[in-house]
Amino acid sequence: MKLIKILFFGLFLFSGTVSAQYGYGGVRNNGIPNNQQTPKEPTAKEIEEMRAERTEKYMQVLNAELKLDELQYIAIKNEILKTSKSIDIVMKSDYSDEEKANQVKAIQESTDKTIASYLNAAQKIQYEKLKSDKKPKKEDKKKKKEQESEPANKAN
Structure with missing residues (x-):
């Protein structure tokens, strides 16, 4: 026993x-x-820094293409920062994806009108050209993603 x-x-x-x-x-x-931690949420300071970096890169492109004066540069930069904050707020809200998309689109249209109001006639034409050149690039990226996902779907 x-x-x-x-x-x-x-x-x-x-x-x-x-x-x-x-x-x-x-x-x-x-x-x-196993001491791995889940990815932490960025702090408010980090978010502001990232937003400022993105805005600065975009402003460099606009300044190079549109040859902005100082007043235009500052006004447009402030408008873009304000827009970025508004979009972040909308994206964190509890709205449906469709409502979020509609609100973001409305914010972007409003921003485009405000930016255009700071530009002279020649700059407006160039700005519209920049925007229209940007759209095909987005569509090309979507097509590439779809093409990349199709072989994966066929393999499954």
Whole structure:
């Protein structure tokens, strides 16, 4: 009887150590503790920095193409920053995707009108050209994504 108890107790201990080695005890990857954290949300400061970087890159393109004066540059930059904040607010809201898309589109149209109001006639023509050149690039990216996903779908 003692022998059976000893065997049973030994088997119980053995199975516990085996399950711990395979990740059931909080240790994974050959005994290395799993300390991976989920990606953290960016802080408000980080969001502002990223927004400022994107805006600055866009303003460099606009300034090079439209040859903006200082007043135009500052006014348009402020408008783009304001728009970016508004879009972020809309994207974090609880609206449906369709409502979000409609609101973002309305914000962008309003911004385009405001930016155009700061431009002279020649700059407006160039600005419209920039916007129309941007649309085919977006469509090309969508087509590429669709083409890349089609072979994956066919393979499945």
